[in-house]
Amino acid sequence: MRAIVPASVAGVTFGAGLAMSDMVNPARVLGFLDIAGAWDPTLAFVMGAAVVASAIGYAFSKRLRAPLFGKSFFIPENRRLDSQLIGGAALFGIGWGLVGFCPGPAIAGLVYGMWEPWLFVAAMVAGMALQRVISAQRTGARMAKADA
Amino acid sequence: MLEPLSPAFAIGGGFLIGGAAALLLMLTGRIAGVSGMFATVARIADAGPPWKLAAAFIVGLPIGAALTSLLVRKPDIEVTSSVPLLIAAGLLVGFGTRLGNGCTSGHGVCGIGRLSPRSIAATLTFMAAAIATVFITRHVVGA
Numbered sequence: 533m534r535a536i537v538p539a540s541v542a543g544v545t546f547g548a549g550l551a552m553s554d555m556v557n558p559a560r561v562l563g564f565l566d567i568a569g570a571w572d573p574t575l576a577f578v579m580g581a582a583v584v585a586s587a588i589g590y591a592f593s594k595r596l597r598a599p600l601f602g603k604s605f606f607i608p609e610n611r612r613l614d615s616q617l618i619g620g621a622a623l624f625g626i627g628w629g630l631v632g633f634c635p636g637p638a639i640a641g642l643v644y645g646m647w648e649p650w651l652f653v654a655a656m657v658a659g660m661a662l663q664r665v666i667s668a669q670r671t672g673a674r675m676a677k678a679d680a
Numbered sequence: 681m682l683e684p685l686s687p688a689f690a691i692g693g694g695f696l697i698g699g700a701a702a703l704l705l706m707l708t709g710r711i712a713g714v715s716g717m718f719a720t721v722a723r724i725a726d727a728g729p730p731w732k733l734a735a736a737f738i739v740g741l742p743i744g745a746a747l748t749s750l751l752v753r754k755p756d757i758e759v760t761s762s763v764p765l766l767i768a769a770g771l772l773v774g775f776g777t778r779l780g781n782g783c784t785s786g787h788g789v790c791g792i793g794r795l796s797p798r799s800i801a802a803t804l805t806f807m808a809a810a811i812a813t814v815f816i817t818r819h820v821v822g823a
Contacts, residue, residue, distance in 0.1 A: 533730065533732050533733065535707070535708040535710075535730070535732075535733045535736075536732055536733060536736045537736075538703065538704070538707035538708055539704065539707075539708055539710075539733045539734075539736035539737045539740070540736040540737070540739070540740045541703065541740070542700045542701070542703045542704035542707070542708075542712060542737055542740065543700070543736060543737035543738060543739065543740020543741050543743070543744065544740040544741075544743050544744035544747065545696050545697075545699060545700035545703065545740075545744060546696070546697055546700035546701070546712060546714075546737075546740065546741060546744060546785075547740055547741035547742060547743060547744025547745040547747075547748075548693075548696050548744035548745065548747060548748045548752075549692075549693040549694065549695070549696025549697035549698075549699075549700060549744070550693065550697060550741070550744070550745060551693070551744065551745040551748035551749060551752075551753075551755055552689050552692055552693035552696060552748050552752055552753065553685070553689055553690050553692070553693025553694055553696075553697070554685050554689065554690070554693070554755050554756075555693070555697075556745060556755050556757060557682075557755050557756060557757045557758060558757075558758065558759050558760075558761070559682055559756075559757075559758035559759075559760070560682060560685065562814055563682060565810050565811050565813075565814040566814045566815070566818055567811055567815070568815055568818075568819050569818060569819070572682065572684070572685075574684075574685045574690045577687050577690035577691050577694060578690050578691070578693055578694040578697065579694065579788060579789070580691075580694065581690070581691045581692075581693075581694025581695045581697075581698060582694040582695070582697040582698035582701070582788075582789045583698060583788075583789060583792050583793050584695075584698060584793075585694070585695050585697070585698025585699045585701070585702055585793075586698040586701040586702055586705075586712075586789050586790050586792075586793030586794075587698075587792075587793035587794070588698075588702060589698070589699070589701060589702020589703065589705050589706055589793070590702070590705065590790075590793050590794040592702070592706055593702075593705050593706050593709075596706065598709070599705070599706060599707055599708050599709035600706060600707050601707050601708055602707070602708045602709040602710075603709070604709055605705070605709040606709050606710055606711065606729070607711065607794070608711070608781075608796065608798070610798060611796070611797050611798060612798070613797065613798060613801050616779050616780065616781075617780050617781065617798055617801065617802055618780070618801065618802070618805050619776075619779060619780070620775075620776045620777065620778070620779030620780020620781065620802075621776065621780040621787070621801075621802040621803075621805035621806040621809070622776070622780075622805050622806065622809045623772050623775055623776030623779065623780070623809075624772065624773055624776030624777050624780055624783060624806050624809070625776070625805060625806030625807065625808065625809025625810040625812075625813065626772050626776075626809050626810070626813045627768070627769040627770070627771070627772025627773035627776060628769070628773060628784075628806060628809075628810045628813075629809065629810035629811065629812070629813025629814045629817070630761070630765055630768060630769040630772070630813055630817065631759070631761045631765060631766055631769035631770075632759075632761075633769065633770075633773065634714075634773065634783050634784045634785075635714040635715045635718055635773065635777060635783050635784075635785070636714040636741060636783070636784065636785050638770075638773075639714065639718060639738060639741045639742065640741040640742050640744065640745040641742075641745065641757065642742050643742035643743075643745050643746045643749075644745075644749075644757055646757060646759065648759040648761070648766055649759075651763065651766045651767065651770070652766050652767075652769065652770040652773075653770065654770065655766065655767045655768075655769070655770025655771050655774065656718075656770040656771070656773050656774035657722050657724070657774060658770070658771060658774060659770060659771035659772065659773065659774025659775035659776075659778075660715075660718075660719050660722065660724050660774040660775065660777070660778045661722075661724050661774075662771070662774070662775055663774070663775045663778040663779050664724050664725075664726070664778065667778075667779075
């Protein structure tokens with residue numbers, strides 16, 4: 533698969549950025565989220581620079597007919613705001629605020645020889661699996677109802 | 681109390697993160713959403729990129745972090761949370777990112793970069809929820 537090398541390069545670069553900007557440190561992230569305490573602006577600089585760079589990449593990609601190592605672009609086209617999107621984002625935000633880990637930094641942080649990111653990532657897998665089971669059940673129930 | 685981080689590291693790191701997302705999109709056509717890629721790697725996603733592509737990206741994250749520690753700067757990592765809190769937070773983050781189809785990378789960095797209304801709404805929501813959670817745990821319950 534031709535896309536493996538570019539995907540690795542992107543992953544390594546992404547992880548390097550998370551480490552360089554201290555986003556792998558939950559205390560740094562919580563410092564940003566704590567607007568009533570000793571506020572730490574770091575995350576705003578990181579996010580601002582990252583959004584600018586990703587926007588430039590998106591603008592370039594629109595001028596390409598296809599990605600350089602792939603057949604087509606996979607960009608979500610759904611524009612509808614629904615309760616799953618907002619509810620999911622709210623649950624994610626609560627979990628993020630409890631500890632200061634979101635998925636990227638927790639996975640990048642697996643390398644520092646600490647047990648905390650491993651425990652967090654294991655719980656995250658469980659949470660993802662649980663969501664999948666519940667959503668499959670709900671879809672099943674909806675289909676059963678439609679059949680009846 | 682943490683020492684302030686030099687804005688050069690913050691902005692430089694941010695450009696690396698966004699640059700990586702740009703690179704992934706232009707080269708492979710995929711959105712650099714960590715929660716979705718990770719779910720694909722763990723085989724708990726129903727849709728998403730090819731497994732090998734997702735695995736290559738996800739494995740790159742700790743490698744990039746390790747290289748940065750060796751070559752540029754070693755981040756101080758401070759996790760003060762208890763075991764039950766780490767488990768609860770992990771469950772919420774896993775469940776919420778799948779239900780809401782993305783996290784800080786997919787909705788925050790990539791989605792806002794292409795002005796997706798769903799991603800903007802999701803980012804505002806998780807930011808507000810996280811800020812409220814920190815306020816409650818540090819200044820209401822923890823005060």
